Amino acid sequence: MLNGLNHMTISVSDVSRSFDFYVNTLGFIPKAKWDEGAYLCLDNLWLCLSVGDVTPREDYTHYAFSIRGEDFDEYANHLKSAGVTEWKINKSEGKSIYFLDPDGHKLEIHDGDLDSRLNACIKYPYKNMEFF
Structure with a gap:
């Protein structure tokens, strides 16, 4: 398993x-x-x-890394000052910055977790969303 x-x-x-x-x-x-x-x-x-x-991907596949909420703003500013290219603007719960690595891999730094996402989805579910 x-x-x-x-x-x-x-x-x-x-x-x-x-x-x-x-x-x-x-x-x-x-x-x-x-x-x-x-x-x-x-x-x-x-x-x-x-x-x-x-081979750069055009789809939504990306890798997200966790960060504590109190560290997010300073770290996001660090990334921006390092000149990262942002590929998406955050529209979901919590704070996120979406950026590319040197080869164009899509990355994200996010201050939430699965529980915070599910709690937000309970309030505002996606179309036809089921919970288990």
């Missing part, structure tokens, strides 16, 4: 550039780096950067 997310692997075109972004801009902890990749972590999240062909 599955019990959680093991790791995420993201294709990158330049390991050094992405390593710098994820470590120095986002604050991931480096664990290993080699010519074709790197292992980073953020709390219990294991992220692998792996050199490969990068």
